[in-house]
Amino acid sequence: MKNLTAAILIALPVLVVSPTVMAASSDAVAKTVDVQFKKGASSANYYGKVKGNKYDSYTFYAKKNQKLSVKMAGGNVDPYLFHKNLADSVNVGESAPEVDDQGYYTLPYSGKYELRILQPRSQAFKGKTPAYWLEVSIL
Template identity: 30%
Template sequence: MILRKKQLLTTLFMSVCLLQTPMLMAASDMRTEQVQFKKGTSSAVISSSIKGYEMVDYELRANAGQVMNTSLATKHGATYFNILAPGENETAMFVGSTSGQQFEGVLPKTGIYKIRVYMMRSAARRNEVASYRLEIIISGKATKTTSHDAKVVGTPYHATGKIPCTAMSGQPMGTCQFGVKRQGNGNALVTVTHNNGKKRVIIFQNGRATGYDQSQADHPKFSSSKDSDLNIIKIGSERYEIPDAVVYGG
């Protein structure tokens, strides 16, 4: 009886270890590096590589109103970079897989920016290796952000409401709830919630929709166009119509 109890405890212990191992491995796949410009310069060039599910966060401090120019050169067709604004850990203000391998724009906030280099899952699960060259340039003087909105009580958003939307092509337009976090200068994150609870975070830069948060499992095609002051956004079979007033306020 005692032997059987010992065997059971051993089995349970091994099961817990096996369940925890993927979590520990996932945590070790992310590393953080501080970007330091050489004295008298405002740029840095980093040459490195990643393998499989490895990701690197390059962190640097910049001020609202400054211009960031970041580009990634790699021969690996499934390696990209995202840019995360200060205080963000998941939602990116720039998504390389939909917007390309170069970002240039006015920074909306003062603080620590993360430039996250990663490999798409299709290549990561094959444990491929990608070498890359990352160039970061910060220029211009700091200015005060133009967003002074008060938050909607009880929410993290500067404004909430409804926008026209549809989840499937060919279906009539309905409405979806939205919440917007304005970052100034036409930069914003618009979170849209469908009636079934599904969410999309749409990224605006300088008043234009440039991508969406791809932390979800699906990665449908993104496109956007403008009709006067209306942003028409398509993500796979989904369609959203977001007025400029949502992004800028007023």
């Protein structure tokens, strides 16, 4: 019983604080898009809306050390990057500390990545539906 109580006390702050917890369930996916670049292009543009605690999922394949740029306009939404080898999601928004001065995040692994667009929990609880424009670039 002590171990269970300790585990709950450790997990509870993570559940309360983590902005990506609300996006952990597969039934929270509003839409899934396979990112496609036109021939000769290194970027693609998308439009979407995030409703409540749902999120939009953009998947793509990339190689280790490629540079990812995520530019967004519109509502109050955040882009988080996932990969099976990442210990946690990475905020890849333009002003996130994980991106360099040119706005790029260096991808640490080869393989399939997922970019989730979600809104802050406070907005989700209010039932907001922000619209956004997204540009995904990989160099």
